[in-house]
Amino acid sequence: MLVFILRRLAQAVVVMLSVAFIAFMLFQYVGDPVTNLLGQDATEEQRVALRKDLGLDQPFPVQFARFAANAVQGEFGISLRQGRKVSALIVERFPATLELALVAGLIALSVGIPLGVYAALRRGKASAQVLMTGTLFGVSLPNFVIGIVLIWVFAVELKWLPSFGRGEVVTLWGWTTGLLTRDGLLHLILPAVTLSAFQLTLIMRLVRAEMLEVLRTDYIRFARARGLTNRSVYFGHALKNTLVPVITITGLQLGSLIAFAIITEQVFQWPGMGLLFIQAVQFADIPVMAAYLCLISLIFVVINLGVDLLYFAVDPRLRVEGKAH
Numbered sequence: 001m002l003v004f005i006l007r008r009l010a011q012a013v014v015v016m017l018s019v020a021f022i023a024f025m026l027f028q029y030v031g032d033p034v035t036n037l038l039g040q041d042a043t044e045e046q047r048v049a050l051r052k053d054l055g056l057d058q059p060f061p062v063q064f065a066r067f068a069a070n071a072v073q074g075e076f077g078i079s080l081r082q083g084r085k086v087s088a089l090i091v092e093r094f095p096a097t098l099e100l101a102l103v104a105g106l107i108a109l110s111v112g113i114p115l116g117v118y119a120a121l122r123r124g125k126a127s128a129q130v131l132m133t134g135t136l137f138g139v140s141l142p143n144f145v146i147g148i149v150l151i152w153v154f155a156v157e158l159k160w161l162p163s164f165g166r167g168e169v170v171t172l173w174g175w176t177t178g179l180l181t182r183d184g185l186l187h188l189i190l191p192a193v194t195l196s197a198f199q200l201t202l203i204m205r206l207v208r209a210e211m212l213e214v215l216r217t218d219y220i221r222f223a224r225a226r227g228l229t230n231r232s233v234y235f236g237h238a239l240k241n242t243l244v245p246v247i248t249i250t251g252l253q254l255g256s257l258i259a260f261a262i263i264t265e266q267v268f269q270w271p272g273m274g275l276l277f278i279q280a281v282q283f284a285d286i287p288v289m290a291a292y293l294c295l296i297s298l299i300f301v302v303i304n305l306g307v308d309l310l311y312f313a314v315d316p317r318l319r320v321e322g323k324a325h
Contacts (some may be wrong), residue, residue: 008308012301017068019297023290024067076291081283086291089276095176096166097265097272101257103188104196109250112200116207117239123212131204138201147194147267154190162187164269191268195261199253206249210242251307255300
């Protein structure tokens with residue numbers, strides 16, 4: 001187990017160094033930070049002085065080493081658009097994105113797994129066919145289309161839910177959340193449902209396929225031969241083994257929810273990191289873009305490591321194989 005963790009940590013370090021190098025290259029080839037900070041009317045002396053202050057007159061390896069060292073400390077410089085520290089902007093916007101992604105992930109899991117099990121157990125029935133047909137819409141329709149339809153139905157026509165913003169939030173130990181206010185919860189419903197649509201249908205289809213595959217295995221037939229009830233066979237044996245691949249998909253999709261919440265945040269004007277990144281791209285705000293890239297990569301690396309460790313907790317076969325080697 002220790003060797004496995006150390007190997008995964010070494011791989012994570014290599015991945016993060018590669019991502020840091022790509023993020024650093026943004027500073028080299030996307031715009032000129034000196035021009036962005038000083039403008040076109042700056043004198044040559046001012047340009048040289050600022051370039052020296054920023055360390056841009058140093059050799060390439062020295063600049064990258066300084067960038068990597070600062071990135072480890074969470075420092076990416078000053079936003080060219082807002083004139084504030086990038087780390088402060090990330091701390092300010094990250095709670096909104098994480099809150100949206102976690103609620104969307106919870107919706108996808110709590111709805112997708114039961115519906116997937118139901119579609120597998122009721123295979124061939126009209127209700128299961130309707131569910132599987134409905135998943136095609138979630139897989140094929142883009143998030144922004146789903147979001148616009150939900151806004152039109154629930155915000156414009158029915159006027160049940162707000163269509164933009166985060167609503168009222170409270171601050172707890174420096175962390176802002178809308179989960180503790182009614183207005184915040186109402187503002188969260190539409191973007192969370194929109195963001196969860198693709199993941200929900202993906203999990204549902206995966207659970208159904210895996211459940212059908214597990215139900216055809218020999219040990220399920222043996223369990224039936226022992227006289228176990230259908231509930232025990234379905235939920236005590238089949239579902240547990242079905243969840244092994246679901247853990248992988250769910251872990252990766254949680255990272256995707258955070259990384260690709262950009263469109264949903266843009267549609268609903270949700271004040272998270274995705275909206276911040278869109279604004280940074282429009283302004284060529286390289287420090288913010290680099291910080292976003294590194295942070296999202298770190299989230300994926302941590303989630304992948306967590307998923308690998310969960311394998312050992314869920315599937316005993318992996319522990320046996322590890323001891324054998």
